[in-house]
Amino acid sequence: MGSMSTQPAFLFDLDGVIVDTAKYHFWAWKRLAEGLGIGFDEEQNEQLKGVSRVESLNRILKWGDKTLCPDEFAEALDRKNRDYLSYVEQMQPDEILPGVSEFLSQCRALGIPVALGSASKNAPLILDRLGLRAQFDAVVDGNSTQRSKPDPEVFLLGARALGVAPDRCVVFEDAQAGIEAAHRAGMKAVGVGHASELSEAEVRIPGFLDLLPTALLERLS
Numbered sequence: 001m002g003s004m005s006t007q008p009a010f011l012f013d014l015d016g017v018i019v020d021t022a023k024y025h026f027w028a029w030k031r032l033a034e035g036l037g038i039g040f041d042e043e044q045n046e047q048l049k050g051v052s053r054v055e056s057l058n059r060i061l062k063w064g065d066k067t068l069c070p071d072e073f074a075e076a077l078d079r080k081n082r083d084y085l086s087y088v089e090q091m092q093p094d095e096i097l098p099g100v101s102e103f104l105s106q107c108r109a110l111g112i113p114v115a116l117g118s119a120s121k122n123a124p125l126i127l128d129r130l131g132l133r134a135q136f137d138a139v140v141d142g143n144s145t146q147r148s149k150p151d152p153e154v155f156l157l158g159a160r161a162l163g164v165a166p167d168r169c170v171v172f173e174d175a176q177a178g179i180e181a182a183h184r185a186g187m188k189a190v191g192v193g194h195a196s197e198l199s200e201a202e203v204r205i206p207g208f209l210d211l212l213p214t215a216l217l218e219r220l221s
């Protein structure tokens, strides 16, 4: 890539920021956990947000004090993902969270580079279903990363793909693990939503409705 630019860039988490797939992950994990005889509530789910599929199952098994042999583990991951995809397949572009499409269009108009930084291996499928693929200059997801948030890998790869220095990047996240990942990458974090776990973010927003990129950059400066 060429030299790093000094303009700001935006990195977006997917699940819970662009679209409310966070609830589909919750439903699918809950069904899987309960099938294994492990209780699973919203508070535990909060701790899995931004965490990879494999790491999420490891945590659920630990909470339930259960172990699975490698075959069972792989089968459980597959079952959870099939259940999750049954919701995703029903998803329509009107499930894009309020104001997100407009915000992304404004970024384009202002020339702000935009990347996706998601732990999900389903990210390309979801972007296609929502018709949002063309809004992103780069997509980094669970298929191109080795380490789960709060490791900064996904956002550092996003910054590199955009050719922007990490300290010029702003990360939009709904999960504590993602905000920690942003900070470890040397980036600023915008917490999206109401969760108390977002208190570490530099700025918090309820969502993207009526939000202008310029106004947000002002709040961050």
Ligand code: BG6
Pocket (backbone or CB within 6 Å): 014, 015, 025, 048, 049, 050, 051, 052, 053, 056, 081, 118, 119, 120, 121, 122, 123, 142, 175
């Ligand atoms: C993250 C979600 O975006 O992606 C997690 O917040 C999820 O809940 C993770 O486990 C991995 O997603 P997938 O689609 O690869 O199972």
Ligand code: MG
Pocket (backbone or CB within 6 Å): 013, 014, 015, 016, 017, 049, 050, 173, 174, 175, 178
């Ligand atoms: Mg998320």
